[in-house]
Amino acid sequence: MALSRLLLLCMVASEVWNAETRPIDFVCDRESRRDMNTVAEMAAALADCDALKMLPSPIQLPCIKVHKASWERKSAQEKKGDIAATLRALSRSVSVVKTLSQPGCAATLLERLEHTVNNYLHIITHLDIRGSVESPLFSSTAESTHSLSTVLWTFSRLITGKMEWLMADLTHGCP
Incomplete structure (x- = not known):
């Protein structure tokens, strides 16, 4: 029994070791994107x-407001730049707050959020x-909050x- 578990573990490990995840896989596999979104789990924690x-x-909250017609006129590169700039700002902001937090569940949640972002x-x-490549123009002014539940939402x-709109574009x- 132990030998069969060890064999199964080795087989799974070799598959994971050889797996390659590429950004195009993220684009083409909506289910992978859903699995990667752990915000609901963080909110529960x-x-x-x-x-x-x-x-x-x-x-600093990520900018989520979108004027649909303006968004559709942007190139995919501009949309990518907008999202990347927003994620960078969120990551920096979470990192700062994480260093000010006490050890425990607060620090763990902030670490997990930073890692996910x-x-x-x-x-x-x-x-x-x-x-x-154009420098991104944010479609709304940055707001900030002291509420982690608001940040997660x-x-x-x-x-x-x-x-998701960028992925649809x-x-x-996709093959």
Whole structure:
């Protein structure tokens, strides 16, 4: 029995070792994008964390407001730049707050949020989108909050809004 488990573990490990995840896989596989979105899990963990009633410092919220006609006129490269700039700002803001937080569930949740934001940023920045690179213009003014639940909600809207709209634009390159 133990030998068969060890063999199964070795087989799974070799498959994972050889797996390659590319940004195009993220674009073409909506289910992978859904699986990567752990905001609901973080929100549930937040409910169990009394230490995070209020953050020690405000976090800049991702810009989620979109004027549909303006968004549709942007090139894929501009949309990518808009999302990447928003994710960078969120990552920096979460990082600052994380350093001010006490150890425990608060620090763990902020670490997880920062890691998740950086994963999305890594994928977005490595998307191979042809076109001119223009500096992104944010479509709304940046707001900030001391509420992590508001940050999580807004981040979720960014992922399910602008990010999904960009992915829809890029699916033409999927096999």
